[in-house]
Amino acid sequence: MRILIAEDDSSIAEALQFALTLVGYAVDSVGDGAAADEALKNQGFGLCILDLGLPKLDGFEVLRRLRRRSGAIPVLILSAREKAEDKVMGLDLGADDYLAKPFSVNELQARVRALLRRGQGGAPVVSYGDLSFDTVGRTASLNGRTLPLSLHETGVLEVLLQRFGRVVSKDQLVEQLYNYDHDVNHNTIEVYVHRLRKKIAGTGVAVRTLYGRGYMIDYAAQ
Ligand code: CA
Numbered sequence: 522m523r524i525l526i527a528e529d530d531s532s533i534a535e536a537l538q539f540a541l542t543l544v545g546y547a548v549d550s551v552g553d554g555a556a557a558d559e560a561l562k563n564q565g566f567g568l569c570i571l572d573l574g575l576p577k578l579d580g581f582e583v584l585r586r587l588r589r590r591s592g593a594i595p596v597l598i599l600s601a602r603e604k605a606e607d608k609v610m611g612l613d614l615g616a617d618d619y620l621a622k623p624f625s626v627n628e629l630q631a632r633v634r635a636l637l638r639r640g641q642g643g644a645p646v647v648s649y650g651d652l653s654f655d656t657v658g659r660t661a662s663l664n665g666r667t668l669p670l671s672l673h674e675t676g677v678l679e680v681l682l683q684r685f686g687r688v689v690s691k692d693q694l695v696e697q698l699y700n701y702d703h704d705v706n707h708n709t710i711e712v713y714v715h716r717l718r719k720k721i722a723g724t725g726v727a728v729r730t731l732y733g734r735g736y737m738i739d740y741a742a743q
Contacts, residue, residue, distance in 0.1 A: 650725020
């Protein structure tokens with residue numbers, strides 16, 4: 522899952538990026554509102570953490586433009602100003618949640634999980650066959666036994682499960698799993714899928730390769 526952080530205070534941006542990367546999200550960070558507006562036009566982000574006080578365009582304007590384009594991604598507003606009218610205005614403009622600075626990283630991570638879960642229908646655990654995926658802890662298990670997946674394998678599984686029974690192209694996987702800084706090619710994705718496939722053998726679901734199109738997770742053939 523890719524997350525965009527729009528925050529001009531570099532120490533906060535770095536701390537957020539570190540904390541979210543650590544738990545397996547692909548995180549990009551921009552330092553002004555114009556860059557945030559551009560990034561939200563072009564990239565496949567699953568969530569935006571948006572500071573209100575940004576240079577060039579403030580957070581309200583970034584949000585207004587996003588929603589005017591019918592951009593539906595969840596937005597979590599950060600503000601140094603704990604003013605009731607800011608919160609009301611942000612929510613009225615289409616923000617999904619609001620967090621006043623200073624905040625704890627644990628609280629931020631919990632709110633991010635809640636927002637992403639909402640987008641997945643609200644269920645914290647999804648099950649297909651004997652495979653269960655906990656979207657909060659981001660762990661996969663087979664009949665209650667946790668599968669030893671790496672962060673990248675978990676990321677691939679998460680993206681495929683969000684589109685269960687539908688094709689996901691390698692480009693879409695790359696886009697969801699990596700931020701701007703990573704130079705990743707399709708071969709890397711193939712390696713992760715190969716390892717994931719072995720680890721989820723016996724769960725009743727399997728990752729299929731559709732040559733020239735991508736991958737699809739579906740119930741395994743009997
Ligand atoms: Ca700021």
